[in-house]
Amino acid sequence: DVKVTQSSRYLVKRTGEKVFLECVQDMDHENMFWYRQDPGLGLRLIYFSYDVKMKEKGDIPEGYSVSREKKERFSLILESASTNQTSMYLCASSLQGAKNIQYFGAGTRLSVL
Amino acid sequence: AQTVTQSQPEMSVQEAETVTLSCTYDTSESDYYLFWYKQPPSRQMILVIRQEAYKQQNATENRFSVNFQKAAKSFSLKISDSQLGDAAMYFCAYRFWGAQKLVFGQGTRLTINP
Numbered sequence: 001d002v003k004v005t006q007s008s009r010y011l012v013k014r015t016g017e018k019v020f021l022e023c024v025q026d027m028d029h030e031n032m033f034w035y036r037q038d039p040g041l042g043l044r045l046i047y048f049s050y051d052v053k054m055k056e057k058g059d060i061p062e063g064y065s066v067s068r069e070k071k072e073r074f075s076l077i078l079e080s081a082s083t084n085q086t087s088m089y090l091c092a093s094s095l096q097g098a099k100n101i102q103y104f105g106a107g108t109r110l111s112v113l
Numbered sequence: 114a115q116t117v118t119q120s121q122p123e124m125s126v127q128e129a130e131t132v133t134l135s136c137t138y139d140t141s142e143s144d145y146y147l148f149w150y151k152q153p154p155s156r157q158m159i160l161v162i163r164q165e166a167y168k169q170q171n172a173t174e175n176r177f178s179v180n181f182q183k184a185a186k187s188f189s190l191k192i193s194d195s196q197l198g199d200a201a202m203y204f205c206a207y208r209f210w211g212a213q214k215l216v217f218g219q220g221t222r223l224t225i226n227p
Contacts, residue, residue: 004157031213033214035217040122040219041219042117042119042204042217042218042219042220043204043215043217044217045214045215048213048214050213058214090158094213096213099146099163099165099210101148101160101163102160102215104150104157104158104159105157106155106156106157107157
């Protein structure tokens with residue numbers, strides 16, 4: 001079974017803190033994704049990566065950055081957390097190719113106070 | 114830009130009955146894929162069913178089937194013989210054949226009444 005693991009289920013941070021969300025997949029997938037999930041808005045893509053050190057902006061990249069130094073690991077960074085970044089963050093991975101399934105992690109619920 | 118719309122924020126159904134979740138999408142492309150994902154409470158999102166746009170036959174996976182109407186840009190999910198374990202958020206998603214990213218709808222929360 002494909003496993004996508006997010007390092008934390010719940011995080012509470014202060015405004016202005018630098019926050020790291022980590023995601024690891026064990027299926028040698030080329031693609032990795034970070035989404036934000038908010039009620040009534042569904043999932044919105046923040047960034048994705050199609051190879052090590054390669055990244056592309058998604059629909060809502062402002063206030064976020066990413067890092068992919070190894071194929072299996074994709075990190076989402078909030079440089080200076082703000083209260084409007086309180087949300088559920090989902091990581092996903094897939095093989096390249098549009099028909100391929102994205103596999104999701106369990107999510108990290110981040111609260112910024 | 115492609116968009117996906119799920120117009121039913123919440124649905125409920127009696128156990129063992131059938132329910133249909135609606136999804137419409139907007140695209141100018143002719144080759145693409147459509148997906149339904151399920152997100153159970155506090156659990157990981159998993160794929161329910163996938164449809165290739167070039168296939169006229171509707172996809173089926175056990176109790177789950179779709180009604181794909183390409184001209185109407187409609188992609189509904191039918192769940193037959195609903196079970197308590199079907200309770201979840203359901204997301205419809207679109208992916209253009211040449212793209213890697215998914216475009217998601219707003220989600221529909223499905224409740225199963227015993």
